[in-house]
Amino acid sequence: MAQQIRNLRQHFSIILLFFVIIPCYSSSISRVPYDSRAYPASYSSTIVDGEFKDLIEELGNVFSLKSFDGVGTISTSAKTVLNVDDFGAKGDGIHDDTQAFQKAWKVACSSTYGAVLVVPKKNYHLKPVKFLGPCKSDLTMQISGNIEASTDRSDYSQDGRHWLIFESVQNLLVEGGGTINGNGKIWWQNSCKINTALPCKDAPTALTFHQCKNLVVKNLKVQDAQQIHVSFVNCMNVLAAGLTVAAPETSPNTDGIHVANTRNIQISNCVIGTGDDCISIVSGSQKLQATGITCGPGHGISIGSLGSGNSEAHVSGITVNGAKLSGTTNGLRIKTWQGGSGIASNIKFQNVEMNNVANPIIIDQNYCAQDKPCKEQGTAVQVKYVLYENIQGTSASDVAINFDCSINFPCQGVLLQNINLKGEGGKNTKASCNNVKLADTGNVSPRCP
Template sequence: MALSMMSFKKTKIIEARFSDFNNFSRRSLAASVKTVDVLSFGAKGDGSTDDSKAFGNAWKEACSSSQDVNFVVPKSKTYLLKPLRFTGPCKSHITMEINGAILASDNRADYSKDNRHWLIFDRVDNLVVEGGGTINGNGNIWWQNSCKINKSKPCKSAPTALTFYKCTSLVVKNLKIQNAQQIHLSFEKCTNVQASNLVVNAPEKSPNTDGIHVTGTQNIQISSCIIGTGDDCISIVSGSKKVQATDITCGPGHGISIGSLGSGNSEEYVSDVVVNRAKLSGTTNGVRIKTWQGGSGSASNIKFQNIEMKNVKNPIIVDQNYCDQDGPCKQQASAVQVKNVVYQNIKGTSASKVAIDFDCSKSHPCQGIVLQNVNFVGADGAKSKAVCNNVNLQNSGTVIPQCP
């Protein structure tokens, strides 16, 4: 009995010491993280006062800190920002907690120095951007002045709402991004990226408002995102490698696209892409690869799997004769090679008669294309059809429709 009581006392002493250690560890951890609140730097958050200077000064403080930093954008407020660049490299890890709403200036003169970007994180490593808040590109004035909406207007670039440029070990999660001036979210020349639980939306007729754009980026995982815009839900372009998109809900928009590649006779490459578990509804395209004539390079080692589509106009499409210009594109001999592409477990309804469309190059036919367990019917229950030009194709399992 005495021995049991002694053991009990020792256990209590050990538990107390362990608890003290945990409390000390938590205090030490809390002490090692510095909080930088934009309100402390003069931000008003009233939706009409320009808070750009406050955000810029807060970022300088955060980026120069030797401690890890929580950069806080408090909730229940709207912060009006002109174009702003958050520049690295920084001395420590930064977590930007966007709890409130960030609203873009709609004065186009504010973008005279750089009409391609609104908010850009430039060469910032070990960055987390999260918080559940909203980033609003306030893009209506840009859409109204787009040549795609008003043919009398000149065709000019508009800003991307949120850009990450040459960032490594990056996490972007739990945000709403809406009404971008042009592209909503762009990852450019980044490495090791996780983008998850994002809600991206803009009106269906807003021009060039891609949801998530991936260019020159390697090892990126996009997951659990809901995207509905006026252009591609996800667009993957040159220099991108090891791209995974999982659990994506898409619509309205132009679907999930690789390309365009090879414009202006350029040499471009995309490889090792997996799109797994996606639902597309009412989109112009489903899963698409698009390349210009005259280009070179390749789109290779691509897998689209476990995808459901409802009322999609072009569910599966490869277009090596892509031409997005007013006049016709002239015939050219060279082309971006499309090879080793697998479509597996894809089903749904096609809003057009052609559910599968392989319009490949005569000089560089599509190689190693596999359709496995693919089944489409027309939206009205009618038979759909496949159009297959210059494609090396293998069918496996049930494939409806099949190439003639």
């Protein structure tokens, strides 16, 4: 056991050493209030140095200056300033402003000198709209007002998966302190999760960024999405900061921030409370760092689900460092379906405070989100090299740590360090650990049998 702990310490030391030297290029961003006093900057791990070449290859360039050259420094001092009102937008919350926004975007995107597209402090009513690139230069969309979604579901007949989508745009900054409102209530009422007599259909994602590169999205409120609130798909070099994401706890499938097939992304200082995962990270996601996250209500911070429909999934280089979760149904979760393949590896959860969280730490390789029982299958997405470090707080359930791993593909290289999860009134909690190869160091409570 002592040798196992030393090996795991060596493995994770490369990650820890690397992130110490990450430049904090986003320090000038306006931040959502977050109490960092519980996790002082001087905190350092006791894991010692080691040599793991595979980990260096996996994480060697994450968030390097080269990777983020230009991101976060997109200038708003462009020569062309455009206002959606000048293209016919009414901003009265009644008239349809979709065409005016499309016309304004087309002109801004065509500017060779850079452009700022201004959405003033009014209420704009939009049907589904695509902001399509590539654009000829850097572009800023300054959203100071409110953008509200059409509640007529027939308006989404052509593209039922998206409401606002930015596609194939480089060097884009979306900011401004305004609100994007999905008006999702009509969709929730017609969800099969609310009304089981209805067929299950996907509702639109409120705000999607697809195939975007060098992207900054900051200082916005996104609320009451039809389904997912903010989605990054097939993107590269992304900063999402100072976002407030909100929907009722009962709203179905309303993930806060969803990341798919995206590389080099930082999510920082966001307050998220919805009816589903605060952050969901699915296949193809690499080199993601989430810091200063306040989560609740919702389903916690999730990697997965992965491997559904016998698919192959790959997720690597994920770090959650500094988060507070309150009243969520899960805390830090990795979930995979039986029958899948691939790997979820090099994952760190550090400096997390739990407050009345039902399942604070959970790996579920037998995930089954369907009415019929899932059949036993011989393959699974491999889960390996997962660090849980400095996880404190209270569990709403007796089992605070639950590792339910695959018989054929057990979880490997799981390290618990400085864990203290108690029940109500300081009551001791339990750990359930099946098919997992793990070690623990420091004060760990509860411990696996």
